[in-house]
Structure formats: C-alpha cells, structure tokens
Amino acid sequence: MPIRAILTDIEGTTSAVSFVFDVLFPYAREHLPAFVRAHAGEAEVAAQLEAVRAESGETEADVERVIEILLGWIAEDRKATPLKALQGMVWEQGYRAGQLKGHVYPDAVAALRRWKSGGYDLYVYSSGSIQAQRLIFGCSEAGDLSPLFSGYFDTTSGPKREAASYARIAEAIGRPAGEILFLSDVVQELDAARAAGMCTCGLAREGGELAGHPAVASFAAIEPAAF
Incomplete structure (x- = not known):
C-alpha cells in the first residue's frame, strides 16, 4: 500500500x-x-x-x-x-527568550517541506517530550516549522524500542501501519516499527548501515513513493 x-x-x-x-x-x-x-x-x-x-x-x-x-x-x-x-x-x-534555537538539518527542512506540499501527513516520535519537540521545530534556525506537522508522540505512547508503541501511534494517526514510513538512526527503533507493520528508512548521516533496513545519509535521498 x-x-x-x-x-x-x-x-x-x-x-x-x-x-x-x-x-x-x-x-x-x-x-x-x-x-x-x-x-x-x-x-x-x-x-x-x-x-x-x-x-x-x-x-x-x-x-x-x-x-x-x-x-x-x-x-x-x-x-x-x-x-x-x-x-x-x-x-x-x-x-x-531567544537563548535557544532548534537545530534541524537543512536537508531535513527541505524534504519535510517537499513532503508536506506533496500531500504526506508528517508526525514526530521522540523520547523528548511533545513540548520539547514543538519547541525544536517551532523555534528552529530555519524558522517556525510547526505548520508542517500533524501531530507529535513521545514516551507517553510507549518506549521507542517496542512494537506496541508504533501500533498505538498508527491507531492514533488513523492509518494502517503499512501506510506509515518511520525514519530513525537507531536500528532497534526501526526494528520495532517494522514489527508493527510500518515501512522503515534509516538515517546514517556518517555512513554505515542500519542492519535490515534501507539507510541513507540525507533526507534528500528519501523518496516516500518508493516504499
């Protein structure tokens, strides 16, 4: 799908x-x-x-x-x-207070904007609190990126290395897990998402592999339609 x-x-x-x-x-x-x-x-x-x-x-x-x-x-x-x-x-x-500005890689900013304009719904799942997630993207070096996202998930949805957490998120999003692409730099998280039925793509920004998953060095190399 x-x-x-x-x-x-x-x-x-x-x-x-x-x-x-x-x-x-x-x-x-x-x-x-x-x-x-x-x-x-x-x-x-x-x-x-x-x-x-x-x-x-x-x-x-x-x-x-x-x-x-x-x-x-x-x-x-x-x-x-x-x-x-x-x-x-x-x-x-x-x-x-302007003492902090959220860091977001330029390639991620460009891809997120491209995907949003292409009709994809974008979500975040991080061990940082939802509030912290909103701040990184809302007060980023690239400006306010919060309009790009449809929702945020943190550890209140469950641990990031457990498949049940991703099943809960898919249910909250309201889509079959197979229609969701999960991006991470941690193989155990990718494993858990795949076990829940999601498609996966690893970010290996310094090179290398994330065993069992396609891996790229930049968001620019990710084409969601290919999954």
Whole structure:
C-alpha cells in the first residue's frame, strides 16, 4: 500500500545529536534547579515533581531532593517522562527568550517541506517530550516549522524500542501501519516499527548501515513513493 504519512525521530535524524547533548542538556542542567524552586507550587510543575517522587520511590522527597534526582537523571540520560516534561518547560523559557534555537538539518527542512506540499501527513516520535519537540521545530534556525506537522508522540505512547508503541501511534494517526514510513538512526527503533507493520528508512548521516533496513545519509535521498 502507498505511503500516506511519515513519522520521524529527531535526535540523529532531523537534528544533530550534539544539539541535544551539547546545547539542550547543559541548558536544562544549569537552569532546571532555579526553575523548579520558582515554580514548584504551580499545578503543572507540582504534578511532575510528584511523578518524580513516585518513579524514584522517594515519596517524601522535598524539593531540593527532587532536584538532585532530576540532575542525576539528566547525567545518565534517563528517559523518564517527568524529567522530559520539566526539561521541556525549562527549554521553553530559553526558546522564548531567544537563548535557544532548534537545530534541524537543512536537508531535513527541505524534504519535510517537499513532503508536506506533496500531500504526506508528517508526525514526530521522540523520547523528548511533545513540548520539547514543538519547541525544536517551532523555534528552529530555519524558522517556525510547526505548520508542517500533524501531530507529535513521545514516551507517553510507549518506549521507542517496542512494537506496541508504533501500533498505538498508527491507531492514533488513523492509518494502517503499512501506510506509515518511520525514519530513525537507531536500528532497534526501526526494528520495532517494522514489527508493527510500518515501512522503515534509516538515517546514517556518517555512513554505515542500519542492519535490515534501507539507510541513507540525507533526507534528500528519501523518496516516500518508493516504499
């Protein structure tokens, strides 16, 4: 069946991994403690702090201890949903203040625009929160790319290396999995998407292979109609 929708990863796919690790994570590490202290009493933040306590098993942790836990999770790049949500809030302040600009590869920008104008529905699936995804594309170096996308998915849809997550996303999109092309630089994610019935294409920007999947070095080499 023909491809009707394209689901893309961010890190290493549309955007440089170095942007996340060298820009976003240090920014969050520096600004998160003050942000949490200043906003701990607000409902949206308080809910995430409670989620940190629950996930860490430290249900009585005070705000300073929760901050310590969060900084530890940042250091180990833990895919914890409450951490991702709080990072997204911190990054939003940075983007809105003009201190951050989302990195998106020029070849990805050009292809996404071409696919959108060609009638494909575009979606994002990343371990970063939906809020963080919106910010990378909405406040990108190439301008506001958010009109290109029809939806965003994060770890609330499930882990990225489990087929069930992709089945949920296909159901949410409202298309058979076979009509969706998933793009990623991680073979285990591609394996999971394929197991759910999606078509796959790997991004190997530095060359090499992603075993079992077609792989390209640039979005310019991807032709959805060929899948």
